[in-house]
Amino acid sequence: MNLKNYIKAIVFILLLANASLAYSQNSSISNNAQISVLTCGSGDELYSTFGHSAIRVWDPVTRTDKVYNYGIFDFNAPNFYLNFVKGKLLFKVNKQDFSRFLYEYQYEKRWVKEQVLNLNTEQKQQLFNYLEKNVKPENRDYLYDYLYNNCATKIIEVLNISIGKDITFNEDHLEKNFTFRELLDQKLKTNTWSSFGIDLALGSKIDKQATILQHTFLPDYVWSQLNNSTIKNAPLVLSNRTILKEHKKVNSINFLGTPMFWSFLLLAFVAFITYTDYKNQLWSKWIDAFLFFVTGLIGLILTLLWFATDHTATANNFNLLWAMPVNLVALLLLFNKQNKKAKLHIYSIISLILLLVVPVVQLTGVQKFHPAFIPILLSLAIRYAFIWQKTK
Numbered sequence: 001m002n003l004k005n006y007i008k009a010i011v012f013i014l015l016l017a018n019a020s021l022a023y024s025q026n027s028s029i030s031n032n033a034q035i036s037v038l039t040c041g042s043g044d045e046l047y048s049t050f051g052h053s054a055i056r057v058w059d060p061v062t063r064t065d066k067v068y069n070y071g072i073f074d075f076n077a078p079n080f081y082l083n084f085v086k087g088k089l090l091f092k093v094n095k096q097d098f099s100r101f102l103y104e105y106q107y108e109k110r111w112v113k114e115q116v117l118n119l120n121t122e123q124k125q126q127l128f129n130y131l132e133k134n135v136k137p138e139n140r141d142y143l144y145d146y147l148y149n150n151c152a153t154k155i156i157e158v159l160n161i162s163i164g165k166d167i168t169f170n171e172d173h174l175e176k177n178f179t180f181r182e183l184l185d186q187k188l189k190t191n192t193w194s195s196f197g198i199d200l201a202l203g204s205k206i207d208k209q210a211t212i213l214q215h216t217f218l219p220d221y222v223w224s225q226l227n228n229s230t231i232k233n234a235p236l237v238l239s240n241r242t243i244l245k246e247h248k249k250v251n252s253i254n255f256l257g258t259p260m261f262w263s264f265l266l267l268a269f270v271a272f273i274t275y276t277d278y279k280n281q282l283w284s285k286w287i288d289a290f291l292f293f294v295t296g297l298i299g300l301i302l303t304l305l306w307f308a309t310d311h312t313a314t315a316n317n318f319n320l321l322w323a324m325p326v327n328l329v330a331l332l333l334l335f336n337k338q339n340k341k342a343k344l345h346i347y348s349i350i351s352l353i354l355l356l357v358v359p360v361v362q363l364t365g366v367q368k369f370h371p372a373f374i375p376i377l378l379s380l381a382i383r384y385a386f387i388w389q390k391t392k
Contacts, residue, residue: 029128030061031121037155038067038101039223041111041246042187046194048108050187051219053152056098056114057128067101068131069094071151073144087310091144093154095135102243111246115226118238123163123231130162147180147206147313152219155226166231171212173228180206180313181368183218189253190371196259199370200298201305203317207367259372267375274382283390285334288383292334295380296327318367321354322377345391348384355381 040052055068072094083089105112119127133139144150159167178186181202188195215221229236255261273287303325305314330347333340355377361367 029057029059029064029124032061033057033059033064033124033128034116035119035124035127036114036116037222037226038243039113039115039219040105043108043110048110049194050184051152053155053219053222054101055131055155055158057131058098065098066095067098068135069096069101069151070142070154085305085309087145087312087314089144090141091150092140092142093131093135094140095131105244109247110244111242112244113223113240113242115223115240116238117226118231118234118236119163123166127159127162130158134158145312147217148214150217152222153217155222156213156216163231167236168230169213169225170228170230173224174212174215177209177212178215179208179368180210180214180217183210183215183221187218191253191255191258191260193259196370196372199368199373200319200323201302201317202313203306203315203319204361204367205315206313207365259370260375263372263375263379267379270379270382274386277386288387289331289334291380291383292327292331295323296325296329296331299323299325299327316367318358318361319369319373321358321361322373322380324351324354341391344387348388348391351384352381352388355384 034057036056036058038052038054038056040054042049042051052071054070056066057068058065070091070093072092073089077083077090102112117127142149142154156169181199184198184206185195188198213225216225226237227240270287270291273284276282277284299320302314302317302320302323305311306317330344333344333347358369358377362369
């Protein structure tokens, strides 16, 4: 073998050895490794309002410090918004440097807490192997569901699948079981469009009481659940620490931009128009057309969310008692040249009866309605009563 070939052989062997070393580092962790769960505070955007959870693997021997993040989605993915509406949105798990992960939360001034898990070497390796397998391109995607399959629920699922035989998730640490809607409300200010939209779009399915483990769709409850869990009769969490401290945010709300203000403004406007109509023996059909069109369109969207998508939380939505798709048909009756007063009269009576059912649904706990709906319901009741009087 000449010198040139000899050098090539040495280089090849070194490259092979380096690749082998890299593979061994990626497929195993040392006894000194720590695996922890990261819980992050709320952000300003709606998708970050409820916080975040992730898993960190730190190994000083192999100089590994990675975060396995199940909250990754791509706005630029094909048909992103259509898939979101249809309930077919894919999220993925991604592996990134811990420093890069932490920078985002430093920039957004969100707190980050860490729970180091009390795992032996075998358990660490099992969990690490599962994460490494899960992050591969062919395994990393999952069908997202904001209540049952998100970045937070994935933490419990991953622990269950990889080392679940050794873990006991105790369920005696909460004084009260909340409904899913109550849990969402814990992270939302009532008089905001986010809260208004969620209470409008999500049906009575989220008004059922969640089990203790189902509370863990929120990261804060993952934190409390892990602190109340054991592994082979020992605490699952070895230690807790705060990585980034909480920054107190003062978010002032401009009342003029809130749903409560606009719904009361609508009520005042409808009451004024109706009083003017009654006093002057007029019929301002344009206000009825506006109400029929808006509530009918909302009802059509809610119906599609219920029957035409895979969203689990949009079913059985009793907002359809007042936001009725058939209002779009009633809209045609208002301006029909033929005499349709009898049909409008019957329709107004049925609509008023359905409006009376709404508080019954609320009081029986079947479904909770947003407070800003009350002025809207009163506005509809005023106009339905006016139509009834005009067409009898």
